[in-house]
Amino acid sequence: MCAPASGEQVRRVVYYDSSYVCAGYKIPEGVYHALHDPSLTPAQKTERFGVWVSSYYAHGDVWTTGPAAVESRNALPSPPATILTMTPEELAESAYSAPGGDGGSEQLLAQAS
Numbered sequence: 718m719c720a721p722a723s724g725e726q727v728r729r730v731v732y733y734d735s736s737y738v739c740a741g742y743k744i745p746e747g748v749y750h751a752l753h754d755p756s757l758t759p760a761q762k763t764e765r766f767g768v769w770v771s772s773y774y775a776h777g778d779v780w781t782t783g784p785a786a787v788e789s790r791n792a793l794p795s796p797p798a799t800i801l802t803m804t805p806e807e808l809a810e811s812a813y814s815a816p817g818g819d820g821g822s823e824q825l826l827a828q829a830s
Contacts, residue, residue: 749790767812771799 732739744750751769752762773793777786792798800808 745784747785748787767800768798771801773798 738744738753744753751757751766754762754765757765769792773796774788774791775793776788779786803811
């Protein structure tokens with residue numbers, strides 16, 4: 718997407734498969750999200766996100782306990798996070814991290830949300 722020329726306005730933006738944060742939803746109380754961890758620096762968030770999002774977790778019964786049953790911080794030791802099993806070639810084919818970097822589109826979308 719190109720920036721509008723001087724004096725022009727963007728009428729609409731269509732998010733395909735956007736994050737729930739971009740849709741205006743808050744992170745549920747007690748649910749961990751690596752990109753919103755205040756103890757991590759921006760560089761650490763970017764580094765840890767791939768492992769966090771591709772890890773496997775043991776969840777409780779959401780129907781009786783609600784969102785608290787969703788484990789989102791402590792991954793299972795096995796199987797390993799998918800990203801850790803990928804070759805450098807597979808990572809290069811499947812990942813484009815520029816939007817998540819400083820000044821990238823993901824950062825700008827999160828700030829606009």
